[in-house]
Each structure stands twice: as structure tokens, then as C-alpha cells.
Amino acid sequence: MTIWLETPAGHRVEVLTTPGPEGTRTVVRAGGGDVLVREVMLRQAPNGDWMVESGGVTRTVQVTEDRDVIWLSDPGATDPRSATVVLRKVMSRPSGPPADRHLCTPMTGRVVSVAVKPGEQVRRGQALVVVEAMKMEHVVRAPWDGTVERLACHVGLIVETGGELLVLDRAQAS
């Protein structure tokens, strides 16, 4: 089976897996499938760790599939700052990114104030909605000059991370 993954830096790699009695043979390719990155054997330990064997040397990593992303930790990474990376399954992603013009909340919380009405014109940087969680306020500002097309929230509403707050049309040639 083959899947495509995207690294945080935006590189795409192809992962081809073939289960077998010794483990799962796994081939990783990049560059549209032309460049062989690595060929390894995978086995899963009882505690869920994955053991990666290549050339007779085994390394151990932690992998968690969570919806359309894969969390991957490698305690032996040469750069400890990238010991954990999050990879996106690009082919199997169920839905595209939120459409243009839709402003979303970056955190789960309660809407404590809505400063605009539908049809209102706003300037870039203007405060639109305030979301509060754990006693911390986050001010959602207009990323561009435009017109509020639709409100998708009201004061008191609990919104979840990525949830739509309002639709802001871009100003026409302003």
C-alpha cells in the first residue's frame, strides 16, 4: 500500500509498505517518487513503540495516527528540536482547507464579544471578535480590509479550534 505524506517544511514523500513475517518492509521515496530516501523493516513492540531496522541496525520511534495527521517522535534525532514532527496524509485528507474569507478561532473557548455586524466594512487590524479560554482573551482581528458577509458566532457561544467565526469578504480594489 502507498500513501503520501507532507513534512512540516512542505516536502512530499511517498511511503510504500509491504507486510511480511519479519515485519513490514517500508520504502520511502521523495521527489515525486524518483528519489529513494530509505528502505527499512518495521516491527511494533508491545508498548506501541515502532522498531525501525535498516542494515541490521534497529532504532525506535513513537508514532501516533490521529485523523489525517501522523505524530512522529524520534528521541535519537540529531536535532532535538525536531525530535517530534507532525506529518499530514496528503492523499487521504477528507476535506480541503477552510475556504478563503472564512475567519476561524485559533483556540477552543467562549466568544465574549462580537464588535461587528453583517454588512459592516472593516479595516485590516480591526478587532472583530474576542474569544476567551482559561481566563485568557484572544482578539480576532481583520487580516485584510473588507466587508463582514456573515457572522457565524455570537456572545456566549463555545467555539472549537478551527471553528468558523465569520466570513469576511475582501475589499474590492481598495
Added chain:
Amino acid sequence: MTIWLETPAGHRVEVLTTPGPEGTRTVVRAGGGDVLVREVMLRQAPNGDWMVESGGVTRTVQVTEDRDVIWLSDPGATDPRSATVVLRKVMSRPSGPPADRHLCTPMTGRVVSVAVKPGEQVRRGQALVVVEAMKMEHVVRAPWDGTVERLACHVGLIVETGGELLVLDRAQAS
């Protein structure tokens, strides 16, 4: 559903469980089912711990089913020496205890010597078989006077805990 369990001290208790939206209602009875020991609600936490609620107070225990036994740990037990107990499922036990006359190895290991032959008469306390594991020897001795009916092992054999070593008939009226 009802199961019967036997405690290490040999007491038998009846456990009646009824799953529901709030958790699993569980009634424990002893004395042939006549004595109500406790009625509790059970819920399982994501890490596998079980939460036991009775009268609005919740306690947490660890439970592991392993074949015909149940390992049960209660870190809040009043006597820390019985913080872990092993319970036997008495009704659902697939097979009875090993039959009379069968001598078994108390540990997994390799048979390093067999001192008797079939038909040989032995005295109580006499060394019959030596099992070795992790460089430690264990001498299996005759628990009674008797005759070796059958050998079930030979030198070099790997035997597992509870595995039969030989059959020793009891001496007749000796």
C-alpha cells in the same frame, strides 16, 4: 451476567454485572449468594484504570484479566500487603487442577538431570529431577513414597511452569 470468583483465602463470591449508560452496575455477594458484600458502579478510565463508585465516593483500582485469573490491585487498600490479590474464576475455569500423582515443575527451565526410571520405587523426599533456569537449580523431590509410573521429561527438555515432569503412584498402604 454472573460469574463466581475465589479469593486467595478460598472464599467464593458472586459478581453480577449490568452494563448501563452511567457505567456497569455491579453487585458482589458472598455466602452462596445470600450476603450482599457491596453494590457499586464501575467505569473504565482511558488508561485502563477502573473507577469504582459507591455512595457518591469513587475509588480507583487496576484490574487485569489473564486467562482464568484476575489480577486486582488497590493502592488504597488498608493493608498494603494485600494491595494486589489474584482471584480465580471458578465457574469458567477451562480445566480442572492437575490430576493426582502428576508432579509438575514450579518454574520454567531446562531439565538438567533425571535421577529415576519408570517402575522405580522412591521414598518421600528423594530427589527425582533437577530443573535449571537462570543458573539456579531446583530439585524436584518425591512428595510421598511411591512408584514412578511414567517419565514426562528428559535431560535437556525445556519445561514450562506447571508442566508435567513425571507421574508418581502413591505407595499402597506402606
Added chain:
Amino acid sequence: MKKVLIANRGEIAIRVARACRVLGLRSVAVYSEADAMARHVRKADEAVCIGPPEPSKSYLDIDRVMDAVRKTGADTVHPGYGFLSENTDFARAVIDAGLTWVGPPPGVIGPLQSKTGAKAQAEAIGLATVPGAVLDDPADEAVLAAAASLGYPVIVKPEAGGGGKGMVRVDRPEDLLAAVAAARRVAKGAFKSDGLFLERHVGHARHIEVQVLGDRHGQVTHVHDRECSVQRRHQKIIEESPCTAITPAEREQICDMAYRFASHVGYEGAGTVEFLWDPQTRKACFLEMNTRIQVEHPVTEVVTGMDLVVAQLRLAAGEPLSRVWQPSEHLPRGHAIEVRLYAEDPANGFLPQTGKLQRVIWPDAPFVRVDAGFETGDVVSMHTDPMLAKIIAWGTDRNDAIARLQGALRETVVHGVVCNLPILVDILHHPDFVSGNLHTTWVEEVYGIGGPALGESPDLEALLALAMAGPSGPPQRVSAREPASHPYSNGFVDPWASIAGVGFGVDGSR
């Protein structure tokens, strides 16, 4: 003292339960409906539900907590930190019910609740304080005048604050009024008091604090110093002991200031006197006193060998300080550093994150301690503090402690919810941190308010590990597709969104 009810949640509730176990006391946890399966519930001997998910209707509801005390027959109440820990009404309710309150009496807590009041008390015994002004006149002109008299930048602070909530730095007069309005709203919500004051911002200052202990018989001592200058949003994220910026003589002077203040207010139990230390003048200014155990207490425990929570319980039981604390036995040794692991997105303004922790591995090595509130399968809800765990390393010196902490963070795995681990790792490798060249706005200056750009380029090792990602023969143990078992587990955060830069105010198409 036989049974202790812990009026808190998370790692501090677990920490108190462990101290109870050492003393042979039974522990009782309380929980909101959002926390029915939480780790602090599982780690106590008993637990009682005290209400709905909102803290105001559970952890902050004195009546509900007192009901739990009665129901379980607890004879002692430990408030932890946050929630009701500095609430005089709660302390009084506990004491009036004939129970033991683990903390100073209401008469000591009360006056210290007001930060300006505490500063006045400090000034009364000759301690320096940071110049400030109370905003008792809400008129715009009065507010502007007060700030102008101090000189910009100023910091707006709630009178009854904690955890950096509602604190905001203002650099220009034109931003002041909006900042004050926002701070009033936050303060009102968080502390039920919208009293604010201004303080002059001291540039590149360090946060130094001193642990103190007092008994019920009038004896007080200090238990040495900590430094907590690594902060984001005015909240500490890395703490250490001892502070390496000051000379032994300066350290002695600061500890003595704390001792004098604690004596002056007749302190009982464990508390912390906080100072702002100006590297220009090498002077420590009194900031405030916290009348409870602090998040960062482990660094003191690790260098002194003193169990501060056990000490709290013993002092509350009436033991004299001399039995609990022997200065010669508890001299600081080596160096300790603590990092706070928060469910928050450092690449996105440190915004709190919620969701289910699909897989957590805490480190486990000699001279490393983990005080964790969460483990695999637990859910981080939007109702409470997103601190997942504290990881503390001890070393023979600061470099040794840093090396051990670096190693421990390598082994730390948190999958399912974005957390601040990458920035903690980056800080621990940053030359400024390694050389100890820190101040309270260092994180902001180095990483920006929006947070750092980290983990953008996994190296070859990570690409190797990448091979793991395919669906494979053995069944996956951890799957995000299992049905949500908890009403709050659907507050899931798509970590991809933040890493790809799709967040608030950013064009979704990238």
C-alpha cells in the same frame, strides 16, 4: 489529622496526595464532571464529584467543596494553588467547620491579596518596591496621568492577580485605555475584582523569589531562592534554583528581605516572597507575596531535600518549625531547573490547546523528576489550566542540570495535542539560556510574541522515522478513530492547521 481533602485538580492535587501517603494520611480528590476520569481522581484514595465542568460551579464553589468534605469525613483541607487557595472566605469556612486549613489563616491571606496593600506593608519595613500607581479613579484622564507619572513602558496588573492573567505591558499612551479595559474584563472574570494598578516596567529585570515557611508558634524561616525569569504572557515557564545572577552576599540579602517580610506579616505555612531584580542597579524590589504552594516548588525541594508539601501538612498540624526544618540538613546542593509543559501552540501566540492526549511518554532518568497531571488517553479541556506536567532535573551544577533536562525532553513524547515542548527544547539549547543571560521579557524578545518558528525542517533522521507512517501489519494500538468516550474529547485540535500556518486571521488557502 487523618484524611485530607485536596480542593484542586491536575498535578498539584496528585502532588498533595503523594505527600499524604508519606505521612500515612488518606487523600480525597474532588472533581468537576469534566474531570471524572482525570488522573488526579485516579491517584487519590477517594474522590467526590463537586459539580459541572465550569470551575465557577465546581472547584471555585465553596459550598460544593465543603459538601465533599462532610461527605468524606475529611478533617483537613489542602487548597493547592490557584482556585480557592488564596480565598479568605474558603479558609474561614474550613476553619469554622472545625477542620485543619493547610495554609496561613484568613487574617494573613487577606491583607496580602491586595498587591498594592502588600507593597505598602513591604515599604513599611523598608523594603524597596517597584514604582506603581493604583487605578482607583477609572476616569480616562486619571489613568493616563498615572501612567505618565510613572513613565512608559508600564505594566497594567490586576490587584488580585495570579498566573500572569490580565497583566499587559503598554509601551505607548495610545494603547493604554484599551489595555486597561481588557485587563478589567479579565480581572473581573478571573478574580471577581476589577481593581487594577500600574507598575513601571523595569527593563531586562530578573524574577527572583524566596520560599518561606512559618509555623503556628510564631517561627518563620526562608528556604532559599528561586529564579523564574523565563516567562511568556507574564507567566513563568522555566524556573530554577539557585538564581545564578546574584552574588552570595546579594542572595543572603534577598533571602533576609523575604524573611523580614514574612515575619512582619506573621506568616504561617508555605509561601513565596517575590522580587524583581534590576541588573543595572543590582537591587531587588518587592513585588508580592503568594500565600500558597507555588507551581515551581519542586526546584527548591530538589536542591534542599525538603518536601515542602509534607512540611505544609506538618506545620498545619501544629508541629514546630524546628522539627520540620533544619537549616544545616537542608542546605542547597547543586542546581535544579523545571520546565512547565503546557498544551499551547508556541507557533501561534502560545494559544491554549485542547483535545485528547493520544500518546504521552514522560521521561524517566536519574536525577529527573516529573510531576504530571496527565497521561495517555487523558483529555485537556477548555475549562482549566492547560499545564500538562512539570519536568525537573537536578545536576551538580547548572550545566549538568541543563544537560539532564535536555536529555529528559528528548524522551518526552506528547501526541494528539500541540504543546510547548519544541520551544522548551529550543530555550534549553539557546546560548542566552545556557549562559544564564535571562530576563522576564527574554522569551518575547527572542521568539516574538507570536511565538517561534520551530521544527520546520526535519532532518534525515526524521525522514527515516517517517517510514513508520504507513499503515502496517500489526494493529495500531493508538487510534484516533475510536469513538469519543468523554463529552469533552471532541474539543479536538487539528495540529496540522497550526503547523501549516492555517490559523486565525491567515488566508486559509495559504
Added chain:
Amino acid sequence: MKKVLIANRGEIAIRVARACRVLGLRSVAVYSEADAMARHVRKADEAVCIGPPEPSKSYLDIDRVMDAVRKTGADTVHPGYGFLSENTDFARAVIDAGLTWVGPPPGVIGPLQSKTGAKAQAEAIGLATVPGAVLDDPADEAVLAAAASLGYPVIVKPEAGGGGKGMVRVDRPEDLLAAVAAARRVAKGAFKSDGLFLERHVGHARHIEVQVLGDRHGQVTHVHDRECSVQRRHQKIIEESPCTAITPAEREQICDMAYRFASHVGYEGAGTVEFLWDPQTRKACFLEMNTRIQVEHPVTEVVTGMDLVVAQLRLAAGEPLSRVWQPSEHLPRGHAIEVRLYAEDPANGFLPQTGKLQRVIWPDAPFVRVDAGFETGDVVSMHTDPMLAKIIAWGTDRNDAIARLQGALRETVVHGVVCNLPILVDILHHPDFVSGNLHTTWVEEVYGIGGPALGESPDLEALLALAMAGPSGPPQRVSAREPASHPYSNGFVDPWASIAGVGFGVDGSR
């Protein structure tokens, strides 16, 4: 020094990997086919298979280990304890390959391998030793005469022993020859040498030992004392530091004896000088010197703040002792106790147990350290030592350490394989242990050789917990019925058999 191959398994291999991480070194694990999924493999940066399950064909096979060194490009070899740690051929092979050997040179290890040779060296510098006799003449009469000259009881010991293997106490002449024959067989198998000697049994003696360190430049120091009197089958199961039986002057004298011995033999690296201390005469007799890190090294680490494995690596790299060890910085503080958790059945002669650990929870509390070789899902095989973990607690004094360890063991859960946890808990609550009234045969005298009768009557709390046992709504996470994923996992132990008294030599029908 960049990459360290750890020629060992289990907790000590993990311990060494962690020390490597502190020093910024990469670690390489080796494993037999039985250990392909073992925890020590997962915790190292890299791992290499070195052969079949039998240790003689893997962990004890010098050629296979050296192949792994070459394959991974390791420049340093740490042998841990047991296996090849005191094997001069191995040390020489490592050194001849131009690599760094973490331990004393073969010329120091060799002479200390012979226990009677070591005793002779001790006597040469005036140290007292336990009266003994070499059994170089295998004739029955010679053996009997040797024992008679010492006086019964005597202890038969392998010349090249370790871990109590092959040691047996003989109380009567009629048991001597059989004991000697059995000991020869065990010694031959375990140590490839059937040389034996006799030692007079010293009644109610205590085992006291001293940690030493030496550098490559002729400097040696002692790092204080440990007591390891709680033993079963001549193997330590509980260790502590400091020993509380001796006066400060006696302690100083014993530490000085160890220092003198280590200096005399030109010791390098970490080692331990062991003594038998007779409470009647209050005299310490030299027993032997172990030329490696010991299982019980953490109690010294915890009271001194000294990382002994990091010290081993630094000394092996050629650093002078003065950079690694500062006596004034590493003075012992408080008290530490370690228990060894073994997969063995205390109710059945402490026989080793094998099988799959269906569920393991290690404790996790302030001032408690766990050095674990296993976690949930791991398999205990019949081929190797059944030690699962060491749990170490520190306290301000011995009582505090005991209380913390008692609390830690309460939180410890091991399901699936019978282990010695109940007897450890019982010992920690025993009046003799609490008062420190211990000696090397105390466990046998109190609990009998067959082991104690424990956990026979669960109390009401356990009966409440019993309610948990039913099959219930939510799916069980841990199930014994999942197919065995490992060739050795079917070595399952029915714990019920032992608890019900169904075991070897007992009528199966009860």
C-alpha cells in the same frame, strides 16, 4: 568518545544509555533474539542483534559483541554488571581493538576474579578476612577436613562467583558433599570454572560495602558506604545507604579499609569493596571486590548526588578524579533505600517466574526513583535474570525513606507474572527492618526458606475492588487472550497455582 556500545541488557543497559545522553554520547544496545522487543533495545539510540536467546551464544559471546561494535562504529564499550563485565578476555579484546573500555584494565580485574586471591591481597595489607579454605583437593576427605577445620556452619562459594549463584550454607557434615557437588555444577555452568572455597558462616553478620572510584592517573577515592544485609538465596534484595549499624568512627575505618585496598590493587573506574561486619566483635572482614558498577549503585547516587555511571564514562575517557569527584560537594545527605523487584514467587521458594507482563505501573513520586528494565507488554524469559526493576526512595532520615518507599510500593502494579512485591512490602513494615535490626540470614529466619505466607486474606477494601472483576461494558484494554506475539510469551505462569498452593510436590487436588 562519541558512541558507546552497552554490552548488557535490562535496567542497567537503560541506565548506561541515560548516562550517555547526559554526556552527549550516542548509545548502542545489543540484544539476543529473545530480547528483540525489550525495553533496553527501545531506549538506546541504536541496537544490534547478537545471537540466539541463550546468553552463552549472545550476551556472553565476545566475538558477537565485538562484531556489533564494528558494525555500529562504537568507540567505547560499557559492560554493565554480570555477563562480560568482569571478563578479562573481553576487556582485552575491547582494548586491543583500540576502543575505550569502561572499567579497570584486565591486569586489575584478573587477580580480583579469584575470591581467595583477593582475600590474600587484603591480608597482605593487614585487612581482616573471614576464615576460609580453598577446595583445591576434590577428594571427599579433603573437603570434609577443610570444613571441619573451619567449624560448621560453613558456606560453599564459587571462586569466580557473583549474584549469590552457587553459594550454599551447610550446617552439618552429612550435607557437605552433596552441596559441594551441586555448587560445582552451578559454578561450572554460570562461571565456566568449578573452583570452590569454603568460608566460616558468621552468625547474624551484616553486609557492608564501600563504593570506590579510581582514575587512569593513579588517584583513588571511596564514595561512602552501603548496607545490603537483606538477602535471599545469598542475593541482595534490599540495599541502603548509609549503613545505620555502625558509628561514625567505624564508618570512617571501613571506608578507609576500602580506600587502602583499592589503592593497593591500583584500581581504576568504579568498583565496590565488600565486607562482612560482625555485630559481636564490631569488626569488618574483607569479603571481595567487584570490579564493575553494582546493581545497588543508585542508593549511593541518591545520597551523594554523584552520577556513578557518568563518572565511569568520564574516568574511562581519561578525566582526572579531581574533576569528577569533589568530596565536599558529594557528602552523603539523608538516607536511601532500594528494593529489587524480581519475577519470582516468594510463596514458593523464590523460584524465578516467566511470562508476559500484562500490566505494569511503576511508582512516580517526589524523592522516588525507578530504574526499570520492563514495562507493560514486555516478556520475562527464562534465559536471563528475572529482575524487573529497582525502586529507590530517598528521605531526610531512614524513617522518612521507609515511609516514601512504602508509599511507592503501594502504587506499584505488576500483573501477569508473580513477583516478590508482597514480601518487599512486608519487609518494609516489619519491626526488625524498621528498627534496622538486620543480618544476612534475616529473610530466611523470618520468612523461612520456602518463603512467606502473604496476601492470604484480602480485607474488605479488596473485596470491594473485587466487584471490578466482572466482564463489563467498556472494552478491556488488557487481555490475556490476544495471540502471543513473541516466541517466549507462552512461558506463562499461572499465578493461581502458586497462591492456591498447587506447585511442585504438592498433591494437585489440594
